[in-house]
Amino acid sequence: MNKFEQKENKLNQLLDKLGTLTSSYSQSTIEAEKIQKEKNQLNLEKTEIEKKNQELMREHTYLKEKLNKLQSELSKKSDIEDKFKEDIDDLSQETESLVEEIEKWQT
Numbered sequence: 001m002n003k004f005e006q007k008e009n010k011l012n013q014l015l016d017k018l019g020t021l022t023s024s025y026s027q028s029t030i031e032a033e034k035i036q037k038e039k040n041q042l043n044l045e046k047t048e049i050e051k052k053n054q055e056l057m058r059e060h061t062y063l064k065e066k067l068n069k070l071q072s073e074l075s076k077k078s079d080i081e082d083k084f085k086e087d088i089d090d091l092s093q094e095t096e097s098l099v100e101e102i103e104k105w106q107t
Contacts, residue, residue, distance in 0.1 A: 004053060011046055015039060 018039045 008046070011042060015042060
């Protein structure tokens, strides 16, 4: 974002200089028109860049929210998996305990 702000500042400075040049020097109308066209072109490019930046910021926000949601879902699934493993371990211990009891009764 810092580079974008620097470029915007430089562009604004250039536009100000072009405006000053156009009004301060007595130039031929052809040169003044050329400078005005360049100024208009720079303004158009600036507007396009700002629109693209806004679109990128919206997309960034959307993707960030989606990533947070996926991370939350992953965390929930991980918790469920851990609980499942714990339940399996408990059942395994109970089974071993039952097998030992059966063996005691058989002997």
